[in-house]
Amino acid sequence: MKGTARCPRCRSVLYRRIPDSLDRTLALALAGLFLFIAANAFPFLALKMQGNVTHTTLSTGVKALYEQDTPFVASLVLLTTIVAPLLQISSLIFVLAPLRLGRRIPGQARVFRLLRRVQPWSMMEVFILGILVSLVKLLGMAQIVPGIALWSFVLLIPVLAAASSSLDAEWIWRRVGLAQ
């Protein structure tokens, strides 16, 4: 199969053959994994107010929301900024790495199905807008210093977007699916 197939009725793209999809997507997913670890391990933002410096990590807000008895909001933030991106990256590696080595391992089809379900809940780019708005609201009240984790997070967004757009799902399904 090559080229692009479109729906004759609504003109949406049905299938597009992506060259070197496996190598490109796997490389981007691995890069994403390192950035994700950096985004969670290092300080995200620091707040300087009246001589005090407070460091926060990505999960600080989630913890604070749990402590303020809003577990639903805390879980939603946890899901959309940490759990969903991690599942997205790890399931890509789980499905693609064995294929790259010419192997099939049990559960690949199940995990690849999960990937499609998880994707809409990964909202890192929206989180960046949230940070911008927060910075503006804190102007004049305190000084905010971005940390290594924030830059990793900002880089992670285009890396994961490129991984999704270089993924040739039909090609993968033909290899990990049960029937052909």
Added chain:
Amino acid sequence: MTGDAAASAVENLASCHDCGFVVRLAAGAHHAKAHCPRCRAPIHRRKPDSLNRTWALVITAAMLYIPANLFPVMTVISLGKAQSDTILSGAIYLLVHGMWPLALIVVFASVVVPLLKLIALAFLLISVQKGSSWRPRERTKLFHIVEAVGRWSMTDIYVVTILVALVSLGNLATIEAGVGAIYFAGVVVATMLAAESFDPRLIWDQARESSG
């Protein structure tokens, strides 16, 4: 093949919601518990019970939308003074401070998007139920826009999270999440699930029946 035979051949085809595999279902077995032979996902010709589920979620979201806008999403306690912000007053704050490009984005993301999403989904549901064959291509496009912009409503939830994290540890001020944030998070989840349960092919089913 005659038009009728072609239509009924298409009628029995189902594409898997998860992997896109096209399966021929036995005639009349649309609601049987079939599974995709390639990925094992349950397979249906159309998403099951799409209209009822989408309506239920749209109505839920519409009801949550009211307290989400009335109650404060956060309260800032600074030097003994407490100041509460709703979704709208938070956006107005940005406008007053001259940050109008950001204010526009915030108003769009947190006020316009959820409302637009609810109105658009209700419009699509009603048009499908009425059997409308009006501009199916544009209605499909509308659905895809609704599906794509919904996530941006999460902005306000993130702002509350970040401010709570940064400021609650300081000495001079504390920021607390308000009830409004819980309702607002509910609106976002309900509208996302609503978009997910709507099957845009229903728009075309009607269009074909009336033209053929």
